Amino acid sequence: MITVLSLNTAMDRIEVVPCFRTGDVFRASQSLPFAGGKGLNVARAVRHLDEGVRVVGFVGGPQAPAIGAACTDMGIEQHWVSTAEESRTCLIVVDPNANVETVVNEPGPHVTQAEVDKLSAAVRACLGEGDMLCISGSAPPGVPSDFYADVLIAARHKHVRVLADVSGALLREMWTFGVWALAPNQAESREALGFGDVPEDVARHLSSGADHVLLTLGASGVIYGHCGAARHLFPPAVPTVNAVGSGDAFVAGFAVGIERGYEPLEAVRLAMACGASNAQHLEPGVGGSEEIERLMGGVTMREIRER
Numbered sequence: 001m002i003t004v005l006s007l008n009t010a011m012d013r014i015e016v017v018p019c020f021r022t023g024d025v026f027r028a029s030q031s032l033p034f035a036g037g038k039g040l041n042v043a044r045a046v047r048h049l050d051e052g053v054r055v056v057g058f059v060g061g062p063q064a065p066a067i068g069a070a071c072t073d074m075g076i077e078q079h080w081v082s083t084a085e086e087s088r089t090c091l092i093v094v095d096p097n098a099n100v101e102t103v104v105n106e107p108g109p110h111v112t113q114a115e116v117d118k119l120s121a122a123v124r125a126c127l128g129e130g131d132m133l134c135i136s137g138s139a140p141p142g143v144p145s146d147f148y149a150d151v152l153i154a155a156r157h158k159h160v161r162v163l164a165d166v167s168g169a170l171l172r173e174m175w176t177f178g179v180w181a182l183a184p185n186q187a188e189s190r191e192a193l194g195f196g197d198v199p200e201d202v203a204r205h206l207s208s209g210a211d212h213v214l215l216t217l218g219a220s221g222v223i224y225g226h227c228g229a230a231r232h233l234f235p236p237a238v239p240t241v242n243a244v245g246s247g248d249a250f251v252a253g254f255a256v257g258i259e260r261g262y263e264p265l266e267a268v269r270l271a272m273a274c275g276a277s278n279a280q281h282l283e284p285g286v287g288g289s290e291e292i293e294r295l296m297g298g299v300t301m302r303e304i305r306e307r
């Protein structure tokens, strides 16, 4: 079973604003609210691929019932810890003319130590032997730095494979501790670990902290490192409508591929098809199985030679 940690759950809003720029007044041509945050985006994409998923996380305030109802509609098993402060709202402005997205993320509610303790217990209770745990995105203010260390230790005891798409100090922590898979993008890796600009070198450094390194490069694909070998995989060209959340769809695809028993490289292809599929739709998530199979067929690969 795939478990997804959703610490900074959100009610997101996509506003489509042609020719958007700062410092002016605009009318949105389309408005789309959806339950989000990175964790829920991963869970949604797993459901779109028709696999089971459970979410453990914080939710609070007037948005909580709508977020819960959206998850129920999607068939996501939910284990929420209620917070006194309200879950955040994040704004994604999509400009279809310039093909550019602008994102404003709120920091999230300030959670209390008692709420963190409840969540810790909920995560432990959910994890079964050999499960997969996806950890994506940021934590809201108030989550202490040792929260993740406790989760990682509990996961290791139960042979849970941790697939992390995180940034900043948390990426450093996961890399140092060593996890099953790391899936940051290039900018996150540079900012957290300062490995420089050559993706192949960044992936090589990351491999000391993960069995599977998935360094994502947007429309330029992914550097995949595993068992001493590194490959650059390129996605099929797609008309990009909204690539925000492609990293979340990618994580979902890799997790599902591995859970289905695919060879790791095949799971990477599925992940890339999911990332590309997310990019070509306005709403987050992935398309149907025909679309995914077609996109998987368009992934190409180049071996990276050791220097």
Ligand SMILES: Nc1ncnc2c1ncn2[C@@H]1O[C@H](COP(=O)(O)OP(=O)(O)OP(=O)(O)O)[C@@H](O)[C@H]1O
Pocket: 184, 185, 215, 216, 217, 218, 219, 220, 221, 222, 235, 236, 237, 238, 240, 243, 244, 245, 246, 247, 248, 249, 250, 271, 272, 273, 274, 275, 276, 277, 279
């Ligand atoms: N425009 C695109 N066209 C085709 N494939 C894409 C595109 N954008 C992303 N992908 C696929 O999805 C993967 C993940 O995307 P990306 O590197 O943008 O993640 P990210 O920066 O973590 O995104 P986010 O944080 O918004 O979820 C890429 O490695 C690529 O395979």
Ligand SMILES: [Mg+2]
Pocket: 165, 185, 247, 248
């Ligand atoms: Mg990302």
